[in-house]
Amino acid sequence: xxxxxxxxxxxxxxxxxxxxxxxxxSLVFGVMRIVNLAHGSYFLLGxxxxxxxxxxxxxxxxxxxxxxxxVALIGLGMERLFLRRLSRQSLPQxxxxxxxxxxxxxxxxxxxxxxxxxxxxxxFLAQSVQAGPVFVQFYRLFIIAVAFAVGIVLWVFLERTxxxxxxxxxxxxxxxxxxxxxxxxxxxxxVFALGAFLAALGGxxxxxxxxxxxxxxxxxxxxxxxxxxxGGLGSLPGVVVGxxxxxxLDNFGKALFPELSYFTLFAPMALILALxxxxxxxxx
Amino acid sequence: MASSxxxxxxxxxxxxxxxxxxxxxxxxxxxxxALLGTNGxxxxxxxxxxxxxxxxxxxRIVAKLDGIEHDLAGKAPHQIVQLGxxxxxxxxxxxxxxxxxxxxxxxAHRSDARRRIAENLELCFETFPALAQRRDQLAGSMxxxxxxxxxxxxxxxxxxxILLVDEPxxxxxxxxxxxxxxxxxxxxxxxxxxxxxxEQNLAQAIRIADRGYVIVHGRIExxxxxxxxxxxxxxxxxxxxxx
Numbered sequence: 001x002x003x004x005x006x007x008x009x010x011x012x013x014x015x016x017x018x019x020x021x022x023x024x025x026s027l028v029f030g031v032m033r034i035v036n037l038a039h040g041s042y043f044l045l046g047x048x049x050x051x052x053x054x055x056x057x058x059x060x061x062x063x064x065x066x067x068x069x070x071v072a073l074i075g076l077g078m079e080r081l082f083l084r085r086l087s088r089q090s091l092p093q094x095x096x097x098x099x100x101x102x103x104x105x106x107x108x109x110x111x112x113x114x115x116x117x118x119x120x121x122x123x124f125l126a127q128s129v130q131a132g133p134v135f136v137q138f139y140r141l142f143i144i145a146v147a148f149a150v151g152i153v154l155w156v157f158l159e160r161t162x163x164x165x166x167x168x169x170x171x172x173x174x175x176x177x178x179x180x181x182x183x184x185x186x187x188x189x190x191v192f193a194l195g196a197f198l199a200a201l202g203g204x205x206x207x208x209x210x211x212x213x214x215x216x217x218x219x220x221x222x223x224x225x226x227x228x229x230x231g232g233l234g235s236l237p238g239v240v241v242g243x244x245x246x247x248x249l250d251n252f253g254k255a256l257f258p259e260l261s262y263f264t265l266f267a268p269m270a271l272i273l274a275l276x277x278x279x280x281x282x283x284x
Numbered sequence: 285m286a287s288s289x290x291x292x293x294x295x296x297x298x299x300x301x302x303x304x305x306x307x308x309x310x311x312x313x314x315x316x317x318a319l320l321g322t323n324g325x326x327x328x329x330x331x332x333x334x335x336x337x338x339x340x341x342x343x344r345i346v347a348k349l350d351g352i353e354h355d356l357a358g359k360a361p362h363q364i365v366q367l368g369x370x371x372x373x374x375x376x377x378x379x380x381x382x383x384x385x386x387x388x389x390x391x392a393h394r395s396d397a398r399r400r401i402a403e404n405l406e407l408c409f410e411t412f413p414a415l416a417q418r419r420d421q422l423a424g425s426m427x428x429x430x431x432x433x434x435x436x437x438x439x440x441x442x443x444x445x446i447l448l449v450d451e452p453x454x455x456x457x458x459x460x461x462x463x464x465x466x467x468x469x470x471x472x473x474x475x476x477x478x479x480x481x482x483e484q485n486l487a488q489a490i491r492i493a494d495r496g497y498v499i500v501h502g503r504i505e506x507x508x509x510x511x512x513x514x515x516x517x518x519x520x521x522x523x524x525x526x527x
Contacts, residue, residue: 165386169379176377179335181365181393181442 015247020202024195030234040221046200047212075196116213232282294343318496380424391441
């Protein structure tokens, strides 16, 4: 019992981090049909910037903010200066994001070196408490709370505001969105920056949890893709379900069959895709 | 209230495929002009050129609004909508996973229209009473006729001066086609619109057209100065009636 509860809690908190990572990827794909292989790099860079901020200012909230915002700016620059030139050419776009991922990887190595770091989280979050049979780390609760808050804000933004409706209209029919006067290039730039922001936020949060080290970018990237592919590309509820599912599968898989860890992650994905090729919540 | 459209020497296409060749036409103030032609003759491409979705290779597209001429070629779609030009596209192109209300609100993207959203919504529901009962329904779940009405209402929400209607009859039963055509006429009279309507259905189109053009393979092959001239023309007869 203790084992199952502990692993479930760990799985959910890991899923919460994956939600931050996957929601941005899903949003960007939904609006722009861009498969962004540099999405894991945003996670990594967010973690590094957060790390530096904490070591300079000792402020964790500032780390969250600076990590997410600086990487959002990088994303914005990538979209406006580079990806825009390849609009609607999916293969060149994928190759360009791959190129960026490699550049970011080396840049990370150059600036932050090859050592692994863990971000120092505030003391009150570093505590843990015994709740029944389960040992609850506050920091994991914090990650769940952050993901929950971000999920609610995203949902309200997408479903209840005019800008959100413009984004959904662009997902539904980009050409007609232009036709009714939506500035689609502006929406695309905004969504791309938002996607990078979310991934980097996940990276800062993750840096206090799984740490930040060279290679992390390409380690989390497949998880991000599994989350959005299982959930259905471009669907927010899909990302919620996908990230929880992947978080739990990964945790239980690693705990029960450690030698099969990738199998327990990708076999269910293959099965879901075989039964429902658009993912659980995908429409197309 | 003056609003008119003038196209001169337009050439356009996709990549190396030329769809429109040296096309010129006029839509005068307050006119309803029909653009007749069967599928694949460039009607939709022309509409997309006017809206800025397709960039013309050559030629001019000029909208004259209140005495000011605006060169549309080279402008972005949202800038063209901003001027007061709205498109009801072929196949309706609603946002299927958005509600009726959301579709209408997104129609009101023009800043002129944004200030009068409540007023325009009321007008829309008054003009299309069937939509008023379906405000929270997803657009994709409505019938074809209702969807076409919503597409018209959405265009109306931009408070346009010039309305482009592309194949409003596609996929609708004859009875619904007649209703939609009558609605376009009603909107035009009520809001003083200038209308360019591309249509395959000759009999329905000439019910409300003041005059029209016949487009064949991207060229204007005939210009009818009145609806009678259009109805009697040999080319029109050959294309539509197989005579």
